[in-house]
Each structure stands twice: as structure tokens, then as C-alpha cells.
Amino acid sequence: MKVGLLPLDERPVNTRYPAMIAAIAGVELVLPPDDLLSHFREPARCDDLASWLHAIAPALDALIVDVEMLAFGGLIASRISDDPPGMALSRLDMLRAIKNELPDLPILAFNVITRISNADDSTEEPHYWATYGTRLYRLSQLLDRAVQGEPLTDEIAALRAEIPPEALRDMLRRRLRNHMVNLASLHLLDAGAIDLLVLSSDDTSPFGLGSREKRWLASWADLLALGRHHPTIDGQEQGARAAGILLMYPGADEVGCALLARIINQHVGRAPRIAPIYAIPGGEEIVAPYEDGPVRLTVERQIHAIGGTVATADAAPDLWLAVNTPSPRRTEWDETFAAEEREERYNHLDALVDRVSELQESGQQVIVADVAYPNGADPVLMELLIEKVDLARLAGFGAWNTAGNTIGTALAQGCAALLATTPAQRIAHLRFLLHRFVEDWGYQHVVRRAARVMLERTAGTREPDDTMLGAICRWIETHLNARIGALPGFAGRWRITPGSTRLPWCRLFEVDFALEMV
Numbered sequence: 001m002k003v004g005l006l007p008l009d010e011r012p013v014n015t016r017y018p019a020m021i022a023a024i025a026g027v028e029l030v031l032p033p034d035d036l037l038s039h040f041r042e043p044a045r046c047d048d049l050a051s052w053l054h055a056i057a058p059a060l061d062a063l064i065v066d067v068e069m070l071a072f073g074g075l076i077a078s079r080i081s082d083d084p085p086g087m088a089l090s091r092l093d094m095l096r097a098i099k100n101e102l103p104d105l106p107i108l109a110f111n112v113i114t115r116i117s118n119a120d121d122s123t124e125e126p127h128y129w130a131t132y133g134t135r136l137y138r139l140s141q142l143l144d145r146a147v148q149g150e151p152l153t154d155e156i157a158a159l160r161a162e163i164p165p166e167a168l169r170d171m172l173r174r175r176l177r178n179h180m181v182n183l184a185s186l187h188l189l190d191a192g193a194i195d196l197l198v199l200s201s202d203d204t205s206p207f208g209l210g211s212r213e214k215r216w217l218a219s220w221a222d223l224l225a226l227g228r229h230h231p232t233i234d235g236q237e238q239g240a241r242a243a244g245i246l247l248m249y250p251g252a253d254e255v256g257c258a259l260l261a262r263i264i265n266q267h268v269g270r271a272p273r274i275a276p277i278y279a280i281p282g283g284e285e286i287v288a289p290y291e292d293g294p295v296r297l298t299v300e301r302q303i304h305a306i307g308g309t310v311a312t313a314d315a316a317p318d319l320w321l322a323v324n325t326p327s328p329r330r331t332e333w334d335e336t337f338a339a340e341e342r343e344e345r346y347n348h349l350d351a352l353v354d355r356v357s358e359l360q361e362s363g364q365q366v367i368v369a370d371v372a373y374p375n376g377a378d379p380v381l382m383e384l385l386i387e388k389v390d391l392a393r394l395a396g397f398g399a400w401n402t403a404g405n406t407i408g409t410a411l412a413q414g415c416a417a418l419l420a421t422t423p424a425q426r427i428a429h430l431r432f433l434l435h436r437f438v439e440d441w442g443y444q445h446v447v448r449r450a451a452r453v454m455l456e457r458t459a460g461t462r463e464p465d466d467t468m469l470g471a472i473c474r475w476i477e478t479h480l481n482a483r484i485g486a487l488p489g490f491a492g493r494w495r496i497t498p499g500s501t502r503l504p505w506c507r508l509f510e511v512d513f514a515l516e517m518v
Contacts, residue, residue: 004053024416106266333378368381397437
């Protein structure tokens with residue numbers, strides 16, 4: 001099976017992860033050449049990408065397309081570029097052309113409802129975000145709450161007075177343009193030019209302009225009778241019409257992996273039954289940071305996205321999903337509350353890990369999704385997993401970024417793992433499993449924190465500049481190898497491929513590396 005993927009951007013989460021999951025399932029994944037893709041704030045070569053899609057499509061069994069990459073040149077380009085609406089919309093015509101020429105080729109598309117970052121930081125945003133980001137976020141929240149009936153006129157007027165009119169108008173104009181692209185994507189789905197559309201919400205919340213736009217898009221989907229996802233008893237989606245499937249839920253960087261898993265499941269004629277287990281009683285009702293609904297709903301949405309069904313323990317599930325539920329603190333893990341958190345959660349996590357071990361012993365396939373904290377693993381859970389669980393026998397693991405990112409990627413790996421029958425596929429599974437442990441726990445929880453402390457002490461900065469990149473990458477690689485040494489089943493057998501460690505966007509937030517067997 002050969003699948004084409006036009007990714008959200010060039011970061012490893014959107015390129016390396018899908019490729020590694022494809023290798024587990026024995027699928028050939030075709031990605032664009034690197035020089036055509038975006039590079040941080042530099043947009044991709046949209047016209048050349050459209051030509052690439054047209055050229056490879058006849059050789060594919062399925063195609064996954066990120067609309068941002070095709071229309072704007074990538075995720076960040078969709079936030080900062082000045083391309084007018086007409087130009088962005090015209091680039092989507094390539095999807096119509098491909099479908100006209102290859103009507104039987106499944107085309108799955110996804111697009112992100114533009115976020116409003118709650119930070120005075122313009123790294124991934126227009127330049128004025130460095131000064132007015134938190135105020136723009138607050139105004140977004142107030143405007144949506146006012147529309148829903150709250151008396152906030154004076155508060156909104158006072159906040160508007162603090163933001164330059166040109167900055168506010170630019171933000172709103174960009175959102176209007178991007179909303180037009182989302183509407184055009186709905187039109188593609190209704191016209192049958194694409195077979196499935198995911199409209200995900202990046203860094204979302206219950207209120208805000210993004211949530212307001214999501215309601216508008218949902219209303220158009222209802223008017224068009226697109227049917228949004230309605231699973232039947234056997235897991236097959238049905239809607240009011242057969243033109244295509246629309247999925248709407250929080251997420252972004254995991255969508256490429258989830259849709260790849262969906263295609264793989266459809267190719268083998270399987271809708272995997274997945275039974276969730278939640279660590280903390282009642283914790284499944286907590287809303288994780290950057291999301292708009294309880295984590296139980298996140299789990300259900302991601303299971304539907306990969307083409308699976310939610311199962312119960314007595315339904316002979318194909319996969320178990322053990323979820324470390326969100327901490328009520330709704331923030332990244334911090335050593336200042338480590339002792340208190342340990343006391344609050346230890347017994348529940350211990351019981352969850354015992355259950356994982358029992359399921360493994362009975363021959364069941366288990367995925368662990370750690371969404372206690374954003375941007376890194378729960379150290380207490382990792383301590384217990386290392387002590388009690390055969391890590392190399394897990395069907396998947398995730399603990400990175402948002403709850404949706406973690407759950408969607410871990411589920412995608414689990415689905416691929418069900419198809420890993422050859423030695424090469426099993427090695428590919430172990431490689432991605434170790435990659436998750438090394439990155440989500442070793443890097444995000446341990447090494448990244450240590451790197452920032454080291455940089456502050458030696459250079460007085462929290463991020464490396466160009467003169468430090470080589471040295472800091474070598475330092476990170478050494479410390480990541482030390483983390484592998486702490487993982488039973490992997491220690492002494494695997495290592496970071498020498499010289500492969502890099503910082504894709506020249507910052508510590510994300511890392512890239514390759515793994516090889518010793």
C-alpha cells in the first residue's frame with residue numbers, strides 16, 4: 001500500500017512520526033521533498049507542491065492533504081502570510097482536479113481552525129503578538145462570551161482601547177481569510193472532491209473566536225447535511241448523505257498520524273475495538289489544557305478519527321487504552337508540587353500500572369496515553385511503568401504536548417502495531433515506541449529542563465543561538481542516551497544515531513533524532 005501525505009509543516013511530529021508509523025504497518029508513505037516544504041516562518045512552495053501532488057497521485061492508494069500547506073504554505077504561514085483569500089482558495093482547485101482524474105482515489109483532508117495564542121510571544125505569530133498577544137487572547141474570550149449573552153460591553157471597550165486598531169484589524173482579517181478557506185474545505189467535501197475532512201482546533205478553549213468559528217462551521221455542515229461523525233453499532237460511519245465524513249475536534253499535529261491509521265484500518269477492513277481505562281476515578285471528566293471538552297470526549301473523538309470504535313472491557317477489545325487523566329492543576333509538571341501530586345495520585349497510578357501489567361500477561365495489547373500534564377510525561381507514572389511493565393511489549397505510548405496530540409498519536413501506533421508481523425515491522429514498532437519514551441519522557445520532562453538551566457547558567461539565555469546549536473545538540477544527545485540506559489528492554493540494545501540530534505526550529509521546545517540498534 002502506498003499513501004501520499006502533504007503534512008501540516010516540516011517538523012518531525014508531522015513528517016517523521018507518520019513515516020515511522022507507516023513502517024510499523026508495512027505501508028509506504030510518500031512525503032514531499034524537503035525543499036518544497038515550509039521552513040519555520042518561510043512558507044512552502046505552494047505551486048510546486050500542487051504539481052507534486054498531481055504527479056504522484058496516480059501511483060497512490062490514498063492521499064492525505066493538509067489544507068494549510070496547500071493553501072498557505074504551512075501552519076505558521078497560515079497565521080503570518082499576506083496571501084489574499086483568492087490566491088489561497090485557487091490553490092485548492094488541485095484537489096478537484098485530482099478527484100476528477102482519479103475518482104476512486106480516497107482523499108482525506110484536514111485543516112486547523114486558527115488558534116489565538118495566550119502569550120506575548122511572536123515566535124509563531126504576527127510581530128505584534130510579542131506585545132499584545134495575551135490581550136488579544138483575552139479580547140477573543142470576551143467577544144465570544146458577549147455573543148453568548150454575558151454583559152461585557154465596558155470590559156470589551158476598555159480592552160480594545162489597549163490594542164492598536166491596526167493590530168486588531170489585521171488579526172481579524174487573517175481569521176476571516178482562514179475561515180473562508182475552512183468554508184471552502186466544507187464545499188470540497190460537499191462536492192465530493194474529498195472523501196473526509198477533519199477541521200481541528202489548535203490550542204482551543206470553551207470560549208474564543210476559534211470556538212465561535214467552529215460553531216459557524218458546524219452550522220453550515222448541518223445545513224448541508226454533511227452529517228458529522230455518527231458511528232453505527234459496527235463502527236462504520238453514517239451521515240445524512242454519502243458525500244463524505246466531517247470530523248471536528250481539538251487537535252493539530254497528530255491529525256496526519258490519525259488519518260494514516262484510519263486509511264490503514266480501512267485497507268485491512270478493520271474498525272478496531274478500543275477499551276479506555278482511566279487512572280483517576282472521575283478524572284475522565286476533566287478538561288485538559290488547550291481543549292474544549294472532558295478528556296473522555298477527547299478519547300472518543302480520537303478513536304473515531306482513526307476509524308475505531310469505543311469498546312467496553314467485556315467486548316473483547318482489540319486494544320486497551322490506559323489513560324493517565326489530566327491533573328486538575330491544568331499546567332505543566334513542576335517540581336514545586338511534585339510531593340503533593342505524588343501523594344494525591346500515586347495509589348491510582350499504581351493500580352493503573354498493575355492493570356496494564358495484568359493485561360500484558362494475559363496477552364492483551366495495551367496503549368498508554370499520559371495526559372496528566374501538557375508537554376511531557378508524568379514522572380510518577382514513568383517510575384511505575386519502568387518498575388512493573390514490560391515496556392517493549394506496549395502497543396503504544398504517548399505523553400507529548402496536548403491531550404489530543406498524545407492520544408491520537410498513541411492510538412495510531414497501536415493500530416499499526418496490530419499489523420506488525422514481520423521482523424522489520426516489529427523493529428519499526430520498537431523504534432517508534434522507544435522514540436516516544438525518549439522524547440516524551442527523556443527529553444520533554446528531563447533533558448529539556450536541564451538544557452534550559454544549563455543555558456541560563458552558562459550563557460544567560462533560555463534558548464540557543466546559531467553559535468551554540470552544534471554544542472547543545474551534542475549535549476542533548478549524550479543526555480538522551482543516558483535516558484535510554486534507564487529503560488528496561490531498550491538499555492544496551494538501542495542508542496541515538498550519532499550526530500542525528502537536531503533542533504528543527506532552533507529552539508528547545510522540539511527535538512529531532514534517529515534511533516539505531518546497537
